[in-house]
Amino acid sequence: MPDPAAADPALHQTGPAPVHMAPDAANRHVTHEEAIRVTDLHKSFGPLEVLKGVSLTAKQGDVVAIIGGSGSGKSTMLRCINFLETPNSGEIVIAGEPVAMRPDGSPADRRQIERIRTRLAMVFQQFNLWTHRTLLENVIEVPVHVLKVPRSEAIHRAHELLARVGLGDKADAFPAFLSGGQQQRAAIARALAVDPSVMLFDEPTSALDPELVGEVLTVIRDLAAEGRTMLLVTHEMKFAREVANHVVYLFEGRIEEQGPPSEVFGSPKSERLKQFLSSVA
Template structure:
């Protein structure tokens, strides 16, 4: 589903990604862990072309993301083509980014109506079903300001799923939540993983990574230092830096 080859990204003089290689199979859940500033979130944003690449390439579903080849060179796609690619990739951020002036239901159907040109009745039916799925079937007419942080994040997940993506990206989806609200969001993500959705998750929730991920990738200083089965990386890491990180977060 996802293939990254020698992905490089810098912001001015700071090289944030230093040649990352990674493959994610269809239906697989991969968690990215590591210290703050190690490049995890930047790599995730590159998959959705929210950040341009300074080197390497990323494929999603066999298509190069954000670029097309002309002769021997890659050229960045136009905004319309990039937006079309993004309709197939759902992304959930640390902060919920819901439209405050819209109800929950309106937040969910906005993109299907505008980007996919779906009939309103069809989009509404799917949105209501997804709200039930994330445990918020009674919140369709509520506004974001009336919801807790955990509820808003579950709405954000349902909103991404409304586009029927083939890949879901999660950028530390529980980091902005109070501890008692984390569980409900993780439950939704566990159910989504069990349904067979391909997921890449940046997280500091080591228990979630150990129990749900097929593989875990440890990032350090812009590189994928250790990649392996979740339980092996979390409980018996091989790289010294992975061991030190996990000892600190425990």
């Protein structure tokens, strides 16, 4: 299992509003304040160009569902936003603050990156919990050791968060003794512990057995209903239509189509999007 601290920024510090929206999304309060703006983002791995000029804006309170086939660049885009991957070029603005980048796309100010990462929290496919630590220890790690929150306060908050995701009785359990769904819910609690402005979900249910998917989606649905700003990469089309107020369809590193879920799912314009939705129906 990879070292969580190497993969998760939380462990180092840690479209316009649509007219027609899904019922839950329609009740969400979205402000005019930008949470994230990505402009002309490019990323290559050797000769393979994975992102080919992606531009995306999410406002405070938005839930943006990012859909597309395997290899379309969905996960790479999320990883570039918090610099787990270094983009080759483009502009990234977090909460109104442009990220200083060198001509090759690498961050020019590492301290700025660490500060910005305190505003973001990412939940991964494979949970990335420390296996040798209890759930409580996983959740308090960044608040105590990076954000310098008093330990007693962090423990109290961790118990609240674990209870919130349905794991109030598992604080002293180790990840190996939990189901995948429980581990992912613990990872969400850990992400919430830094009180992020934006949550990034990278296919949070893709590694779960089918019978465990629902419990994780319920937690994410509740966060969306609270007005959490989220970018959500997912293969769960029904869920995306329910919780998102904006949907982005990526195809081969470009945004092929985007808009409110009622349009993207109900009346897609792109033939590629139509084929994709038909294939995952």
